[in-house]
Amino acid sequence: MTLNEIFCQDTAIESLQHAYAAGRMAHAYLFSGDDGVGKFSAAQAWARMLLCENKQTIRKKPVFIDSCGQCHSCKTFEAGGHPDYRPISKELVQYTKEGKNKKTPVDMPIDVIREFLIERVANRPMMGQFVVYVIDEAEKVNKSSQNAMLKVLEEPPKHCVIILLCSQLEEMLPTTRSRCQLVRFGPVSEARIVERLCAEGVSGTEATFWARFSQGSLGWALAWAQLQIEEKTPFALKKELVERLCSLELAGTIDMAEWMGQTAKKIAAAWTGRAGNVSTTDITRRSQHGLIRMTACAFNDAMKLANGQSAGLVHEDQAGRIGALARQFDAETAARQVEMCCQMHKWVDSSVNEKLIFEQLLLNLSNSDILNSF
Ligand SMILES: [Zn+2]
Secondary structure, three states: OOHHHOOOOHHHHHHHHHHHHOOOOOOEEEEEOOOOOOHHHHHHHHHHHHHOOOOEEEEOOOOEEEOOOOOHHHHHHHHOOOOOEEEEOHHHHHHOOOOOOOOOOOOEOHHHHHHHHHOOOOOOOOOOOOEEEEEOOHHHEOHHHHHHHHHHHHOOOOOEEEEEEEOOHHHOOHHHHHOOEEEEOOOOOHHHHHHHHHHOOOOHHHHHHHHHHOOOOHHHHHHHHOOOEOOEOHHHHHHHHHHHHHOOOHHHHHHHHHHHHHHHHHHHHHHHOOOOOOOHHHHHHHHHHHHHHHHHHHHHHHHHHHOOOOOOOOOHHHHHHHHHHHOOOOHHHHHHHHHHHHHHHHHHHOOOOHHHHHHHHHHHHHHOOOOOOO
């Protein structure tokens, strides 16, 4: 991907271009923004441009410089084996000295930062002027590892460019932030996500659902909409989830928890085929988060309807069903359910047993006297 092809992040790309054209290219960047808004694509495209042997001036005012796509460096980059482009993620833990057979943890292990960044920054580029390091999920680099990185961020060797990607800026130490050029990536508008999904062949109704579900994250919207889950589309699965939620009774909670567990597994299996080097643990969490979020959105919609607001519902395509749900309880009760979903979201991150999470979620819902059979 070239910089010119990055979707809807003009402000971020322009700020990079502006500093570069003014001869103030940073050697340490912090790309900040929600998951899926294009930080990783932008970091890749920026790296490809820096490494390109024949940079192109696409526009003079304001200046926009991009990679050529034709030179040896660009071709090597696209083939995936550029020696001067070094993405760093926690999945590398299994390639550290002590990490053989280690499972990928939630946080970025210090060994990865030490062995793949700190101990390597002095290495000269193999092909061109720069070596570009891209650290994914920098918010998961804990405080002591961030401290260990400070010297490198403070004075990287001239040939080094380090890009930290982070979705929770508040997790970064002030000392880390102050050493990096901060580039903010905003959410993509609903209309642009819908437009993009429709261009990929997704129907308008479905595109609107994924755009709202993903809250401005184009990457997530695209990924979800394009998942191939056995016999069903992910949109059909979400419809089934809402149907089941709306007709849930206490006696059916264990069955439904079982169904959610199986569905989470199917989603994870579909994701494994597309997610590159993301660890199995993270893929499992992602699919569990997805189902819990769909549930939370249903209650959030019900809360809105109970308050008389019908615009912008996430499950707009099932507004009738959610409306029936909303009539069963008041907005405050719905708000409590949304809160409980947030709690379950945290349980997923704390690696609580999946069966327990879904059972707890559904028992709470069905015990709250708000769900009757319709
Ligand atoms: Zn090139």
